[in-house]
Amino acid sequence: MTSTESDAPPQMPPEIERMNGALRRGDHASLRSLAKRFATHDDPAVRDAARAGLERFARDPWIDAVFAVTALLMIALAAHYLGRPH
Secondary structure: OOHHHHHOOOOOOHHHHHHHHHHHHOOHHHHHHHHHHHOOOOOHHHHHHHHHHHHHOOOOHHHHHHHHHHHHHHHHHHHHHHHOOO
């Protein structure tokens, strides 16, 4: 083995490269889509990377709850304002 062969980084599977590319672009929707597809891959490295991506970028249920409460508050305030005589 020459020094250039030992210095070269190991080749990653193309599936992991695709997920990393989506992450570098900031395209989290594509990353989640790819990770779902590769979560049952035959290669354990790809499968582990996909599961790690799914865990890292999973939707937070608190965000949905805060959004719903904020929407209800805005509707209540608009109804209160528009329901009063001016």
